[in-house]
Amino acid sequence: MKLLFELRPVDHLDASVDYYRSIGLEAVAWPDDDTALLAPVGGEATIVLVRDPAEGALGSGGVYDVGDVDAFFEAHGDLDWLVAPAPSPLGRYAVFADRTGACIRLLNPAPHLSGSAGHPSDLYAVAS
DSSP states (O other), X not given: OEEEEEEEEOSOHHHHHHHXXXXXXXXXXXEETTEEXXXXXXXXXXEEEEXXXXXXXXXXXXXXXXXXXXXXHHHTTXXXXXXXXXXETTEEXXXXXXXXXXXXXXXXXXXXXXXXXXXXXXXXXXXX
């Protein structure tokens, strides 16, 4: 498992983006109206802010690349799956709980996420 970024549910996306800008991060992509990727200036996304009550219920936490979310799901059916693999604005996504109940988010990053690192993108919007 490789850590991709931290996911933070927020109630007020624009205000939250403004806050993180004030402490040195920049919004590098908006995959949809409820999601913003933030990065250090010139860097790759390290934080994703999302306005979503379901994510809010799960809380903040890391998002990990396991290579293939669907294959990982099939190979680890004994885990406590909270969200089965499904599409999301960020790519193929699933969530399981560890033994303490903490959420472990998995993601097959969508090809457009490479746009947050300066590659071609078909994102909803890319900050300049």
